Amino acid sequence: MSPLPVVLHNARIVDGTGAPPVPDGVLVIEGPTIRWCGPAGEAPDDPDLRRATRVDLGGRTVCPGFIDAHVHFALPGPVESPLAGAGEPVSYRTLKVLERLRVTLHNGVTTARDLMGLDAGFRRAVAERRVAGPRLLVAVSMLSQTAGHADFRLPSGIDALASAVAFPGSPPGIVDTVDDLRTRVRELVAAGADCVKLAASGGVTSPHDQPEWLGLRPEMIRAAVEEAEAYGGLPVAVHAIGEPGIAAAVRAGVRSIEHGYALTDELRAEMAERGQFLVPTLLETMHDPDPSTVPAAVRAKAVHWHRVAQESVARSVQAGIRIAMGTDAGLIASHGQNLKELGLLVRIGGMTPLQAVRAATSDAADLCGVGDTTGSLTAGKAADLVVCGTDPLDDIDSLADPAHVHAVLKEGRVAIDRAGVLTAAGLPDLIP
Structure with a gap:
């Protein structure tokens, strides 16, 4: 796994809990899990994160897997x-x-x-x-x-x-x-x-x-x-x-x-x-x-x-x-x-x-029965997430087209990265 956390920023976060979307969100992935998720203005400031790999998602929406x-x-x-x-x-x-x-x-x-x-x-x-x-x-x-x-x-x-x-x-x-x-x-x-x-x-x-x-x-x-x-x-x-x-x-x-x-x-x-x-x-x-x-x-x-x-x-x-x-x-x-x-x-x-x-x-x-493991972008849960090329809250039908599923992570590993948005993250592939 990546030796340091990966910070995904400039993301619109739909966290799966039913809470309103976070327009300028940050998601921190550490190994197979989510370390932190929330508004950029509230992101933790610690030495690890200052040295972490940062990936700009360009305003894309991130949902739980x-x-x-x-x-x-x-x-x-x-x-x-x-x-x-x-x-x-x-x-x-x-x-x-x-x-x-x-x-x-x-x-x-x-x-x-x-x-x-x-x-x-x-x-x-x-x-x-x-x-x-x-x-x-x-x-x-x-x-x-x-x-x-x-x-x-x-x-x-x-x-x-x-x-x-x-x-x-x-x-x-x-x-x-x-x-x-x-x-x-x-x-x-x-x-x-x-x-x-x-x-x-x-x-x-x-x-x-x-x-x-x-x-x-x-x-x-x-x-x-x-x-x-x-x-x-x-x-x-x-x-x-x-x-x-x-x-x-x-x-x-x-x-x-x-x-x-x-x-x-x-x-x-x-x-x-x-x-x-x-x-x-x-x-x-x-x-x-x-x-x-x-x-x-x-x-x-x-x-x-x-x-x-x-x-x-x-x-x-x-x-x-x-x-x-x-x-x-x-x-x-x-x-x-x-x-x-x-x-x-x-x-x-x-x-x-x-x-x-x-x-x-x-x-x-x-x-x-897996709510403790996955289902929301919450600290401590598996880093299962979907990076969307559209805003699903504005166009929910867009996710029916795989072309709009830009990337999928499962437990912090890249299952697919159609748009190349995670290339700089250094995350491992799901299947080596």
Whole structure:
């Protein structure tokens, strides 16, 4: 690492806490962490900083590294069928995942929560800087009952999730009794899961169910929450689209509702009171499936529920529910386009740009349990930051274009520097 601190100055600071931007800001990086961040007029004056490398950012805006709380790196997005992995060696599937991790990091996401697909080995490889990617949190598997959203067994006998998405050794996703569910949560703990992912409703893409169906019985959801709490307080994230699944999950005390399209005002009030999070995944709803690639029934589900999602989210924001950014990237949305979600939270969700940035930084960090490590430009936290070529509070959609993501740092190391703004800093590369 650089022997002396690096001082980034002449920067507009959006620190991720929801505080107003600092127009003439200074950010001090020391090794992998932030030493100080604030207005230039209040910057500390000590011998180290007087001798530090100083980099003029030319008025660019600096934000915390963004967090996507709902991704699927094992899925390909729109570039190919999600079943393509069924015909590929595991080694080949792994190499494709590595490219998705890289492009996601380079486009501004420094932390991501994979809610089904990746195992703990990917998390370890990223943490050890063997591969480039966001800091990873993994659920490993998604759990539902037979004929629920985790049941992708096809008439041919192929289990599509097991053969095309899951990696060898991952616990299976289908559970049909309370005791089985308790055991499966423990197996996920043993497999290194950072959170537990349940499917409390049917899904759009799953073959045997409907989103308005209850995909896990309430007593099973309660058992999962109890087991997760007993094993270190793991958060429970729940896929829930229709009202029965949402209600069962909210009242079982889960940490987050993923999607939440059919939320009622009563359930919104309960979520706000409990401090539960909603991860709206609007990006996934912006493109209906190609009718040439999916069955007509799947397309019909998507068209209907995508409209419901877009009509629902603003009421959830107005109800005071805590929102965390998530995209469902890999399902329909492309990897690396994660920051498009920010503009959708503003245009469709009615958030201000500052609120949207907070949803993708400090609030998402709190949801994922990494708020002590990242999520804001705060002294002592990891030096995860994005140097923007535009002012995202003036043009939030600009971050959807990677050309405006001028540089990305992760733990004080340069992941990408498109504009060459950090060349003089002497910071090490993320991957030497």
